[in-house]
Amino acid sequence: MARKIAFHLNCLEQGGAERVVTNLANQFAANGYEVLIATEWYGENEFQTDTRVRRVHVGLREGDEKKHRLVQFYLRVKYLRQFLKKEKPDILIPFARKALYRGLMAAYFSKIPVLISIRTDPAGHYEERSDKIQIPVLFPRADGCVFQTEGAREFFAPRLQDNSRIILNPIHEKYIGVPVPKKRSRTVVQSGRLVDFKNQPMLIRAFVKVHEKHPEYDLKIYGGDSFDGTKEILEGLIEELQAGAYIHLMGASDSLEQELADAAVFAFTSDWEGLPNALLEAMSLGLPIVATDCPCGGPRTVMTDGVNGLLIPIRDQKALEDGINRLIEDEQLAERLGLEARKIADRANGQAVYEQWRDYIEQLCGKGD
Numbered sequence: 556m557a558r559k560i561a562f563h564l565n566c567l568e569q570g571g572a573e574r575v576v577t578n579l580a581n582q583f584a585a586n587g588y589e590v591l592i593a594t595e596w597y598g599e600n601e602f603q604t605d606t607r608v609r610r611v612h613v614g615l616r617e618g619d620e621k622k623h624r625l626v627q628f629y630l631r632v633k634y635l636r637q638f639l640k641k642e643k644p645d646i647l648i649p650f651a652r653k654a655l656y657r658g659l660m661a662a663y664f665s666k667i668p669v670l671i672s673i674r675t676d677p678a679g680h681y682e683e684r685s686d687k688i689q690i691p692v693l694f695p696r697a698d699g700c701v702f703q704t705e706g707a708r709e710f711f712a713p714r715l716q717d718n719s720r721i722i723l724n725p726i727h728e729k730y731i732g733v734p735v736p737k738k739r740s741r742t743v744v745q746s747g748r749l750v751d752f753k754n755q756p757m758l759i760r761a762f763v764k765v766h767e768k769h770p771e772y773d774l775k776i777y778g779g780d781s782f783d784g785t786k787e788i789l790e791g792l793i794e795e796l797q798a799g800a801y802i803h804l805m806g807a808s809d810s811l812e813q814e815l816a817d818a819a820v821f822a823f824t825s826d827w828e829g830l831p832n833a834l835l836e837a838m839s840l841g842l843p844i845v846a847t848d849c850p851c852g853g854p855r856t857v858m859t860d861g862v863n864g865l866l867i868p869i870r871d872q873k874a875l876e877d878g879i880n881r882l883i884e885d886e887q888l889a890e891r892l893g894l895e896a897r898k899i900a901d902r903a904n905g906q907a908v909y910e911q912w913r914d915y916i917e918q919l920c921g922k923g924d
Contacts, residue, residue: 557588558588558589558645558646558916558917558920559588559590559591559643559644559645560580560589560591560644560645560648560916561590561592561638561639561642561644561646561647561648562576562579562580562590562592562593562648562649562650563592563593563594563613563635563647563648563649563650563654563657563658564592564594564595564649564650564651564654565595565596565651565653565654566594566595566596566597566601567592567594567597567598567601567602567610568598568599568600568601569598569600569601569779571674571724571829571831571832572651572672573601573602574602574724574832575650575674575724575725576592576650577602577603578725578727579725579908579912580592580604580605580608581604581605581608582905582906582909583909583913584605584607585607586909586913590605590608591608591609591610591611591642592608592609592610592611593611593613593635593638594610594612594613594614595612595613595614595615595631595654596614596615597612611642613631613634613635613637614631615627615630615631615634616630631657632657632660632661635658636660636661636662636665638661639661639667643667644667645667645668645920646667646668646669646670646916646920647661647662647667647668647669647670648669648670648671648672648916649669649671649672650672650674651672651674651675652675652680652681652686655671655672655673655697656689658671659671659693659694659696659697660693662696663696668699668919668920668922669696669697669698670697670698670700670701670915670916670919671697671699671700671701672700672701672702673700673701673702673703673707673829674703675827675828675829675851676706676707676827676828676829676849676850676851677707677710677711678710678827678850678851679827690711691712694711694712695714697715697718698919698922699718699719699720699915699919700715700718700720701719701721701722701912702719702720702721702722703721703722703723703724703830703853703856704721704829704830704851704852704853704855704856705721705852705856706850706851706852706855707829707851708721710851720911720915721856722908722911722912722915723830723835723856723903723908724830724835724908725903725904725905725907725908725909726832726835726836726839726899726900726905727905728904728905729812730811730836730839730900731839731900731904733812733839733840733841735841736816736817738817739817739819739886739889740817740818741769741773742773742775742817742818742819743762743765743772743775743822743883744774744777744814744815744818744820744822744842745758745774745775745777745778745821745823745824745833746776746777746778746808746821746833746837747777747778747825747831747833748779748780749776749778749779749780749804750781750785751784751785752825752826752827753785753825753828754824754825754826754847754870755785755824756788756792757824757870757872757875758774758776758822758824758875759774759789759792759798759802760792760796760872761822761872761873761875761876762774762798762802762822762876762879763796763798763802765876765879765880766798766801769883770801772801772819772883773801773802773803774801774802774803775803775805775818776789776802776803776804776805777805777806777807777808778805778806779806779807786804790804811836812836812840815836815840815842816840818842819843819882819883819889820843820844820845820882820883820889821842821843822844822845822875822878822879823837823844823845823846823847823854824846824847824875825869826847826849826869826870827849827851827869828849828851828853829851829853830853830856830857831854834846834853834857834858835899835903837896838857838863838864838896838897838899839896839899839900839903840897841894841897842896843864843882843888843889843890843893843896844858844863844865844892844893844896845864845865845867845878845879845881845882846858846864846865846866846867847866847867847868847870847871847875848860848866848867849869850869854866857899857902857903858896861892862892862895863895863896863898863899865878865882
């Protein structure tokens with residue numbers, strides 16, 4: 556009989572963790588598993604799941620939003636526990652910080668194994684007072700953990716490290732096998748939400764300097780508004796630098812595999828991230844890449860400087876400027892790095908990633924058989 560797998564996270568609003576859960580859920584369902592996704596709320600712009608994946612609301616109910624914050628926390632755990640008691644999944648897989656705590660608490664007295672997954676840089680995100688209380692109590696109860704990078708794994712206690720796996724994010728199939736362009740456009744690109752930690756202002760300032768040397772090139776930044784004020788900052792900076800003729804905020808796109816494919820350079824500028832999907836997609840497209848070596852080691856996990864891209868220090872505008880110029884001016888180097896970058900699809904295609912998750916889940920479930 557096929558396993559019953561339950562994922563748990565806040566919602567399926569478009570983001571990195573939500574994309575991975577959706578992709579995995581769809582693949583497990585396609586391979587005969589019974590799959591549930593237990594979420595706290597419904598977002599406005601969510602990823603779409605396979606019709607065989609069952610979505611269950613386990614969040615606050617009508618009237619609960621008026622109750623005290625601590626009462627709400629208790630109710631979230633209670634509702635998730637009721638879900639587990641009713642559905643009896645073979646394994647619970649919570650994604651992202653608060654969902655991890657809720658999942659471990661809800662399954663505390665059950666025999667359901669819990670496989671947690673850390674999806675961002677733990678430094679700065681798992682260091683609040685509440686984290687320091689909950690992690691020592693709850694994380695030892697986890698039956699396993701999936702990390703995206705070695706840097707993230709090293710942040711936690713040895714017991715969790717020893718009982719874990721590093722598994723890359725799956726690359727959407729539409730980015731794999733896209734033909735190598737006959738000629739690259741004179742465009743530098745970036746994709747990803749407009750949000751503060753991606754340090755897009757540094758990219759704009761660096762590209763103004765690049766443009767002085769290479770006036771035939773433009774910059775296109777693809778990504779939706781995160782509504783944290785970054786879009787307005789970028790618009791103001793472009794106006795201040797009088798760069799509106801050659802620096803463009805393109806907004807979100809559902810056809811990046813077409814929009815980005817012939818770009819001259821992909822610039823990744825984040826100050827921190829987990830394992831960025833945008834970078835994996837750019838690599839799979841074979842783009843020449845200059846990327847910040849940001850914590851917790853996402854770019855370093857998939858890139859080797861000078862082999863399949865250029866790695867630079869975070870917040871180093873001059874290094875970014877020099878890297879872009881180098882890839883523009885040395886076309887042979889750019890093409891060699893891009894061809895090597897394409898090989899990431901061998902490790903991070905959907906089937907390969909699915910099989911790693913499947914084998915780990917079967918191992919953890921098998922302990923209770």
